[in-house]
Amino acid sequence: MEDDELSLTAYAVLGVLSMNGELLTAGEIKQRATYALRFFWGSPAVSHIRRELQRMLALGLVEEHEIPLGGVRRAQAYQTTGPGERRLRDWVAQDAADDAVVIRNPLLLRIFLGRAIPAEDVLKIIDRRLRQVGADLAEVLQGRRRGDAMGLTPHPDRRFSAAVSDYTIRQLYFDQANLQQLRDTVAAFDAPPPPGNPPFRLKEPPVTR
Known part of the structure; x- marks a missing residue:
């Protein structure tokens, strides 16, 4: 990473800070990200957020303020600067056609490897996700x-943000239906074939001499 290059997490943090122009601590940024981004991006750990804030602070993209918490307690809170807002706008405006979409679904990996456990245990995993x-x-x-x-x-x-919220709702409905179909498929693995329908078998290719 170049000295002034930002990670996607940094842009997500800038976006959370920019959304309502608020002064937020790292913990508050985490809470906002969990609520607003978790269905399509994921919520970074507070330690990761703090690292990105320190990098952006050094680049002049955010500014830091000390706020009282009561008594002698203090906390560091952050807000975007003018350069930070311009940097965010420039990134949003970039062509995203070549951005790689990385999907890491632990549930599907477990189902993919499901032969290692009884089918009823696989169904319990799917039911919990449903x-x-x-x-x-x-x-x-x-x-x-x-x-x-x-x-x-x-x-x-x-x-x-409302348009993305609508997308999220549609995606959750789709996931719900897709998971139910996946469950039905797994549940049918050990079921006897319907009467009158012989099990499907691949035909052997003819032997040529």
Whole structure:
């Protein structure tokens, strides 16, 4: 990485700071990222956020302020600078066609290797994920309803984040249906074939001499 090159996590941190122009601690950035980004980007660890903040502080992209927490306790909070806002705009405007989409799904890796355990244990893994997706979907829908009730949407400054929220809702519905189909497929592995339908077998190719 070049001295002034930023990681994707750094841009995510800049975006969280820029979203409402707030002064936020590393822990608060983590909380906002967990709520806003976790379904399509993931939430970085606080230690990672602090490393990125120190790099951006040295580059003049964020500024640091000490805020009181009560008594003698103090905390460091951050906000974007003018150069930081311009850097974020320049990055957002770049062509993303060549950006690699990295998918790391531990659930699918476990199912891929599922022959190592009984099929009923694989089904339990899928069932737990189905429950989690259902809970995530309910949380996102509740958040959308709460935002509507508070008059936060529709709002010109939140059109793009709302569009991603809609994408997330559609994706969760899709994941729910896709997981259910995956479960049905695994559940049918040990089921006897329907009467009158012989099991499918590949035909041997003819031997040529």
